[in-house]
Amino acid sequence: MKPRWLSLVAGLSALFLLAACGGGSATAPSTSSQQPDADAAFPVTVVTKFGDVTVDAPPTRVVAMGWGDAETALALGVQPVGAADWLDFGGEGVGPWAAGRYTAPPEIIGTLEPSYEQVAALRPDLILDTKSSGDEQRYDLLSRIAPTIALPPGAENYKTTLTDQVTMVAAALGVPERGAELIADVEGRFAAAAAAHPEFAGRTVTVAARSGTGWGAYASSTERVEFMTRLGFVPNPRIESLPEVRFSHPVSEEQLSVLDADLLVVFPIQRTAAEVNATPLFAAIPAVRAGRVIVFDDPDVQKAYSTNSVLSIQFALDAVVPLIAERLSSE
Incomplete structure (x- = not known):
């Protein structure tokens, strides 16, 4: 695949031009673990929000920019040379559920405002940005560096589903069958958990957050719900009846009773679980009084649920399903 990064680097600083033309990152080894016969799958075309993207040959230098894209690539056997660390994991930029999947750590790239010079200097032959702001200017800049797999058609910013993310990344990497296997495995795990706990069926749930700016209840269209x-x-029908929002319905502390449901799940963000539980009006919610509440106090569990990648979701299910069963049994 002929890289397209030179057209962007030409207009950047001399420092990054030198790095791209002959710097240290240019001589880094391939991090693709594609099989030798992977060439047969190419070229491949992936349909995105901004049009069709063709990948001519098996990528060997992948940069993963979108939320969960790095973990998706790792699950498919490809190690990105650069990756965004959306939840500030540090280190390799992935959670403990993905530990040991890199043989060499990726260069960490910014998230909301990435350095395009840094991306270009990595000389990628494929950029993954399937779950991000969906900004056309961001896409235009990235696609001048290398073929860029953006959001799927019709997807809202940051709301690419796990299924779409895996499908698109697997197609771009030339391993669509492996992607289908991963999706089937996730669906099977959810189905097995639901079958093992018939007491969950039909019960109402509110998924909320207490952040540094206040309370919110996630819309049913979000992955957290x-x-x-x-x-x-x-x-929760009371949340469903509120005006439509993309992510979260603001809830004042005086209106916290609207969160009440058969199960209440709360993400502390820039707050601690202890601070959430110490809020008098929160403690007065019937579900909280009855013990039918989960306030995440383990950052790994919270981040696994939030990342919602094909790797993290398995970790989240193993941790969260027993908590749900325990809370509902307290009735």
Whole structure:
């Protein structure tokens, strides 16, 4: 695949031009673990929000920019040379559920405002940005560096589903069958958990957050609620009746009773679980009084649920399903 990064680097600083033309990152070894016969799958075309993207040959230098894209590539056997660390894991930029999948750590790239010079200097032959702001200017800049797999058609910013993410990344890497296997495995795990806990079926759930700016309840179209509905729960009708939002309904502290449901799940963000539990009006919610509440206090579990990648979701299911069963048994 002929890299397209030179057209962008020509307009950047001399420092990054030198790095791209002959710097240290240019001589880094390939991090693709594609099989020798992978060439047969190429060229491949992936349909994105900004049009069709053709990948001519098996990528050997992948940069993963979108939320969960690095973990998706790793699950498919490809190690990105650069990756964004959306949840500030540090180190290799992935959670403990993905530990040991890199033989060499990636260069960490910025998230909301990445350095395009840094990306170009890595000389990628494929950029993954399937779950991000979906900004056309961001896409234009990245696609001048290398073929860029952006959001799927019709997807809202940051709301690419796990299925779409895996499908698109697997197609771009030339391993669509492996992607289908991973998706089937996730679906099977959710189905097995739901079957093992018929008491979840039809129960109402609210998924909320207490951040540094206040309280919010996630919309049913978000993955944080979808995680629960795939286990058999139904969204809290009181939240569903609120005006439509993309991510989260603001909830004042005086209105916290609207969060009440058969199960209440809370993400502390820039807050601690202890601070959430110490809020008097929160403690007065019937579900909280009855013990039917999960306030995440383990950052690994919270981040696994939030990342919602094909790797992290398995970790989240193993940790969260027993917590749900325990809380509902407290009735």
